[in-house]
Amino acid sequence: MATTAVTDATFDAEVKQSDVPVVVDFWAEWCGPCRQIGPALEEIAEEMNGKIKVVKVNVDENPGSPMELGVRGIPALFLFKNGEVVSNKIGAAPKAALQSWIEGEI
Numbered sequence: 001m002a003t004t005a006v007t008d009a010t011f012d013a014e015v016k017q018s019d020v021p022v023v024v025d026f027w028a029e030w031c032g033p034c035r036q037i038g039p040a041l042e043e044i045a046e047e048m049n050g051k052i053k054v055v056k057v058n059v060d061e062n063p064g065s066p067m068e069l070g071v072r073g074i075p076a077l078f079l080f081k082n083g084e085v086v087s088n089k090i091g092a093a094p095k096a097a098l099q100s101w102i103e104g105e106i
Contacts, residue, residue: 033092040095
């Protein structure tokens with residue numbers, strides 16, 4: 001399963017009420033580092049299908065969710081488990097570092 005686009009309207013259902021841990025990628029079209037980690041997150045979503053869910057929230061189109069979580073810079077990654085934030089990471093990182101961070105938290 002590839003990454004899923006989530007909006008402010010679907011955030012609670014897709015993220016907070018998920019049965020599996022969810023990695024939320026707050027990003028924007030104009031953000032170079034966001035586009036840089038996009039393919040790595042797609043691969044991780046495929047490789048860890050069933051263990052985690054990876055969703056993307058466009059901060060320009062959906063300002064509510066990032067504001068609620070205090071996002072000040074992007075890319076911002078938040079890991080939710082049982083509806084709660086258990087970890088977050090700001091900025092771009094190589095796929096191996098992202099995967100290691102996710103696996104260390106789930």
